[in-house]
Amino acid sequence: DQQVKQNSPSLSVQEGRISILNCDYTNSMFDYFLWYKKYPAEGPTFLISISSIKDKNEDGRFTVFLNKSAKHLSLHIVPSQPGDSAVYFCAASEDNNDMRFGAGTRLTVKP
Amino acid sequence: ETGVTQTPRHLVMGMTNKKSLKCEQHLGHNAMYWYKQSAKKPLELMFVYNFKEQTENNSVPSRFSPECPNSSHLFLHLHTLQPEDSALYLCASRGQPNQPQHFGDGTRLSIL
Numbered sequence: 511d512q513q514v515k516q517n518s519p520s521l522s523v524q525e526g527r528i529s530i531l532n533c534d535y536t537n538s539m540f541d542y543f544l545w546y547k548k549y550p551a552e553g554p555t556f557l558i559s560i561s562s563i564k565d566k567n568e569d570g571r572f573t574v575f576l577n578k579s580a581k582h583l584s585l586h587i588v589p590s591q592p593g594d595s596a597v598y599f600c601a602a603s604e605d606n607n608d609m610r611f612g613a614g615t616r617l618t619v620k621p
Numbered sequence: 622e623t624g625v626t627q628t629p630r631h632l633v634m635g636m637t638n639k640k641s642l643k644c645e646q647h648l649g650h651n652a653m654y655w656y657k658q659s660a661k662k663p664l665e666l667m668f669v670y671n672f673k674e675q676t677e678n679n680s681v682p683s684r685f686s687p688e689c690p691n692s693s694h695l696f697l698h699l700h701t702l703q704p705e706d707s708a709l710y711l712c713a714s715r716g717q718p719n720q721p722q723h724f725g726d727g728t729r730l731s732i733l
Binding site for chain 1: 627661662711716722723724725726
């Protein structure tokens with residue numbers, strides 16, 4: 511049972527434009543959400559997180575939005591840069607339990 | 622440098638071989654994890670250790686055997702693996718609950 515889903519396996523965006531990566535989840539008890547970024551031949555690195563008590567968290571060019579009623583999470587990157595090209599994973603956890611990951615979305619930012 | 626080191630980075634082995642994957646973290650974390658990542662699939666949680674005690678085993682076949690001798694080291698012993706076990710194996714560690722996990726760069730395992 512896949513509790514965290516990233517339905518878009520890939521996304522291509524022009525440099526300078528906004529990238530929007532989406533994630534849906536089924537477990538309404540999830541209370542902590544994260545985005546990880548993964549370059550080839552490296553492990554995932556933590557990017558940004560959000561607690562369920564918030565609906566937005568911003569860190570520089572990266573903003574995560576949480577819509578609890580829709581069980582939907584999104585990551586906005588603006589402006590997108592070629593160095594942002596990577597695979598992005600969303601993850602969620604419930605009550606300090608272990609995280610569940612989506613399958614990832616490959617973002618390509620074209621110069 | 623994430624503070625989590627995995628060796629080897631690549632491993633090719635036959636189905637009858639025995640090998641071990643090693644993970645070491647220098648972050649003072651108390652929880653360590655093994656994940657399996659197959660192509661185009663979510664990361665699959667395999668094992669969890671908290672304070673050296675195994676707290677989760679997600680129905681992983683017995684041909685995978687974890688070992689956590691101390692809170693800084695984690696091993697995954699491999700024995701008579703199958704071709705479908707070929708994947709990227711990632712180790713992670715975490716400090717406090719609701720803090721992000723820190724990942725190593727993984728071991729790319731190929732079973733012949």
